[in-house]
Amino acid sequence: MSTTPTLTGAEIVIKALRDQGVDTIFGYPGGAVLPIYDALFKQNHIRHILVRHEQAAVHAAEGYARSSGKVGVVLVTSGPGATNAVTGLVDALMDSIPIVCLTGQVPTHLIGNDAFQECDTTGITRPATKHNYLVKDVNQLARTLHEGFYVAKNGRPGPVVIDIPKDIQFAEGTYKAPAECQPKSYRPQVRPDLNKVEEAVELIANAKRPIFYVGGGVINSGPIASRLLTQFVRMTGYPCTATLMGLGAYPASDKQFLGMLGMHGTYEANLAMHGCDVMINIGARFDDRVTGKLSEFSPGSRKIHVDIDPSSINKNVRVDVPIVGDAAHVLEDMIRVWKARAKRADQKALAEWWKQIEFWRARDCLRYEKTDKVIKPQFALERLRAAIAGRDDVFISTEVGQHQMWAAQFIPFEKPNRWLTSGGLGTMGYGLPAAIGAQIANPDALCIDVAGEASILMNIQEMSTALQYRLPVKVFILNNQWMGMVRQWQQLLHGERYSESYSEALPDFVKLADAFGGVGLRATKTSEVDDVIKEMIAIERPVIVDMCVDQKENCFPMIPGGKAHNEMLLGPDEKLEEATPEEGMVLV
Amino acid sequence: MPPVEPIERHTISVLVDNEPGVLARVIGLFSGRGYNIESLTVAEVNPEQALSRITIVTSGTPMIIEQIKAQLDRLVPVHRVRDLTMEGPFIEREMALVKVAGTGEKRVEALRIADIFKARVVDATIESFVFEITGTADDLTRFIELMKQLGLVDISRAGAVAMSRGTGGL
Numbered sequence A: 001m002s003t004t005p006t007l008t009g010a011e012i013v014i015k016a017l018r019d020q021g022v023d024t025i026f027g028y029p030g031g032a033v034l035p036i037y038d039a040l041f042k043q044n045h046i047r048h049i050l051v052r053h054e055q056a057a058v059h060a061a062e063g064y065a066r067s068s069g070k071v072g073v074v075l076v077t078s079g080p081g082a083t084n085a086v087t088g089l090v091d092a093l094m095d096s097i098p099i100v101c102l103t104g105q106v107p108t109h110l111i112g113n114d115a116f117q118e119c120d121t122t123g124i125t126r127p128a129t130k131h132n133y134l135v136k137d138v139n140q141l142a143r144t145l146h147e148g149f150y151v152a153k154n155g156r157p158g159p160v161v162i163d164i165p166k167d168i169q170f171a172e173g174t175y176k177a178p179a180e181c182q183p184k185s186y187r188p189q190v191r192p193d194l195n196k197v198e199e200a201v202e203l204i205a206n207a208k209r210p211i212f213y214v215g216g217g218v219i220n221s222g223p224i225a226s227r228l229l230t231q232f233v234r235m236t237g238y239p240c241t242a243t244l245m246g247l248g249a250y251p252a253s254d255k256q257f258l259g260m261l262g263m264h265g266t267y268e269a270n271l272a273m274h275g276c277d278v279m280i281n282i283g284a285r286f287d288d289r290v291t292g293k294l295s296e297f298s299p300g301s302r303k304i305h306v307d308i309d310p311s312s313i314n315k316n317v318r319v320d321v322p323i324v325g326d327a328a329h330v331l332e333d334m335i336r337v338w339k340a341r342a343k344r345a346d347q348k349a350l351a352e353w354w355k356q357i358e359f360w361r362a363r364d365c366l367r368y369e370k371t372d373k374v375i376k377p378q379f380a381l382e383r384l385r386a387a388i389a390g391r392d393d394v395f396i397s398t399e400v401g402q403h404q405m406w407a408a409q410f411i412p413f414e415k416p417n418r419w420l421t422s423g424g425l426g427t428m429g430y431g432l433p434a435a436i437g438a439q440i441a442n443p444d445a446l447c448i449d450v451a452g453e454a455s456i457l458m459n460i461q462e463m464s465t466a467l468q469y470r471l472p473v474k475v476f477i478l479n480n481q482w483m484g485m486v487r488q489w490q491q492l493l494h495g496e497r498y499s500e501s502y503s504e505a506l507p508d509f510v511k512l513a514d515a516f517g518g519v520g521l522r523a524t525k526t527s528e529v530d531d532v533i534k535e536m537i538a539i540e541r542p543v544i545v546d547m548c549v550d551q552k553e554n555c556f557p558m559i560p561g562g563k564a565h566n567e568m569l570l571g572p573d574e575k576l577e578e579a580t581p582e583e584g585m586v587l588v
Numbered sequence B: 001m002p003p004v005e006p007i008e009r010h011t012i013s014v015l016v017d018n019e020p021g022v023l024a025r026v027i028g029l030f031s032g033r034g035y036n037i038e039s040l041t042v043a044e045v046n047p048e049q050a051l052s053r054i055t056i057v058t059s060g061t062p063m064i065i066e067q068i069k070a071q072l073d074r075l076v077p078v079h080r081v082r083d084l085t086m087e088g089p090f091i092e093r094e095m096a097l098v099k100v101a102g103t104g105e106k107r108v109e110a111l112r113i114a115d116i117f118k119a120r121v122v123d124a125t126i127e128s129f130v131f132e133i134t135g136t137a138d139d140l141t142r143f144i145e146l147m148k149q150l151g152l153v154d155i156s157r158a159g160a161v162a163m164s165r166g167t168g169g170l
Helices: A009-019 A031-041 A054-068 A080-094 A121-128 A138-153 A166-170 A194-205 A216-220 A223-236 A267-275 A327-340 A347-361 A377-388 A402-410 A431-441 A460-468 A484-493 A509-516 A526-538 B022-033 B062-073 B105-116 B137-148
Strands: A024-027 A047-050 A072-076 A099-105 A131-134 A159-165 A210-214 A240-242 A257-260 A278-282 A302-307 A321-324 A394-398 A446-452 A474-479 A519-523 A543-548 B008-017 B039-046 B051-060 B078-083 B090-101 B120-125 B128-135 B152-157 B161-164
Touching (some): A009 A031, A009 A138, A031 A159, A031 A166, A047 A460, A054 A072, A054 A431, A072 A080, A080 A099, A099 A138, A121 B022, A138 A159, A194 A278, A194 A302, A210 A223, A210 A267, A216 A223, A216 A327, A240 A267, A257 A402, A267 A347, A377 A402, A377 A526, A394 A431, A402 A446, A402 A474, A402 A484, A431 A446, A431 A460, A460 A509, A474 A509, A474 A526, B008 B022, B008 B062, B022 B039, B022 B051, B022 B062, B051 B062, B062 B078, B105 B128, B128 B137, B137 B152
Parallel strands (some): A024 A047, A024 A072, A072 A099, A131 A159, A210 A240, A210 A278, A302 A321, A446 A474, A519 A543
Antiparallel strands (some): B090 B128, B090 B152, B090 B161, B120 B128
16 A cells, blocks of 8 residues: 555645646635645645636636646635635536636534634535535545546536645545545546447438537547547538637638637528538537527537537437537547448538538628728737737637627637637636636747736736736737627617716726736727737737727627527628517526 | 427436435535426435435426436436436335324224325324325325315425336346
């Protein structure tokens, strides 16, 4: 037995983290985790990144995890430390990001006593995590930690909380290595049922109007899944669209790629989804932002759904061929069966289908008014795109709102793990800490948070973290002085009553950057945009760019709430057919 | 509008680790996702391996029932999920304690009906009985309805326990 009976709980934590291959954790100290911080102090293997708010610790760990493929690790104290982390945990749950969050807890004998900085962490985080644990026996600590990592990264990834009372951190107990701790239950299926794969391949080969619809599951499966997907899509010659979370799974520059689908997706992607006869969903979950009105979602298609989580299948949309398994395994099997049976797409039907798609594509749905009078947000992003073109080392995170959708529309991703955004939960304040996490994982990369002026203020304190660790993250604010997406909905659906959506009393972002010790840059004219972007990239320090953009610009195309894919609004000249349809208004 | 799917009643057996919070996870799943619980019972069935068996009676459209099972199955402490209603013939029983107070003819009648329903007298005073009755949910409901007219004072009713017929186990 490789056990030493002399380790304290805190030492067990450090040893378990090392054995799990952890080299970086994001955290914030407090009374109930002091023993673990003491153990951290005495070693040099694990680097601790001190954030300025526990929510940001989780988002940074998400950015780290998403950009590196590793598990993100968080260490926070009891009570407010844990409750502050909850938003980050739910964010990771919704977007399937592997996180292990260690929380301190008051000593075992005080649990339930309303002790100082006590909260029912496992109770609060139960629906916020994939799984959570309260460790009441130091001899179970190592096993629990290893199982926590196993649960976080296997199956559909997600956040795991391990709540460790302070007395357990001091207590002495035995350590167990990962190999000695096999999980008792939870064995997700990764290899698909081959019969289903064969059925799917038949359906795919006989399609007349097919489309691949791919999501974050392909990215979570690892870079191999993206390679296999690209290979398979090219073998078939079929069109491919991606969800917000799936951007980068298929190279954006490829002519078979139709762009993002959904509420602010491209015209060609949404109409192809609406009109297809076979839909091949790989690692996406028929989110309401993607389907629009469910009863009119892709009415004429037979649907194949590949997902590692059986509960995602037949949840919103009934599918014809459900396949439970990991995207890479399934794609590997699909390619093998396709080759073995010498399948070939129906070239005549496919040519017709592409002709139709090219017709939709010719609408150029992302076009916007070109003008010198004001910086259009799309123009600013197009210039950013030009400045980073050809670089392989660019990571883009976003906050939430119009800027997020424009970034998804205008910045192309050729590879997975380069795009970090809060899709499911839609957490304003995600982008800056996520960029910090990505920069920690990729020290030499260019990490840019495309932000809005409202979102960025939700975690602006993390500029201090960026400064402390000399992280040259760039905050690229599209400043329109409005909570743009709120304003857009109020304009389109609430009779232009702009209730509380104006960003009043904004700070001077240039001075703010300066106050934090970073560099602030501003562009107010189109002629300044390129220079500001160039300078931003050249400066090897944290930068905030205040890009003063058109205040009135709306994000199009748009499928209004409660509408179907073929009822898109393409631009400001198109009006909703019925003013404020009640059915759509109640949807979010 | 798509055709409205019928609401079905299903009895589901779940084998779980007997650990703190496991029931909260199951119940939280139902409340958090808006599923119905008609009844839920739980007790440890395998002390050596610390396994408990939960019997849940729920109702919903076939799609919802499928969701419930998939959601239960992905909880980490859940070992097995079986839909007894789907998988063939099964036995489902409930138990209740029913207190009836009264004298004279009503008291005699209560005792006679209890006999028909094979309810046992587990407590008696000069003016009251406590009956223990086991049977299907319908049996219990009918018995309780009758007792309402005969001096019903108190009911304590356990949820369903269930098991498949034949040789197979959970």
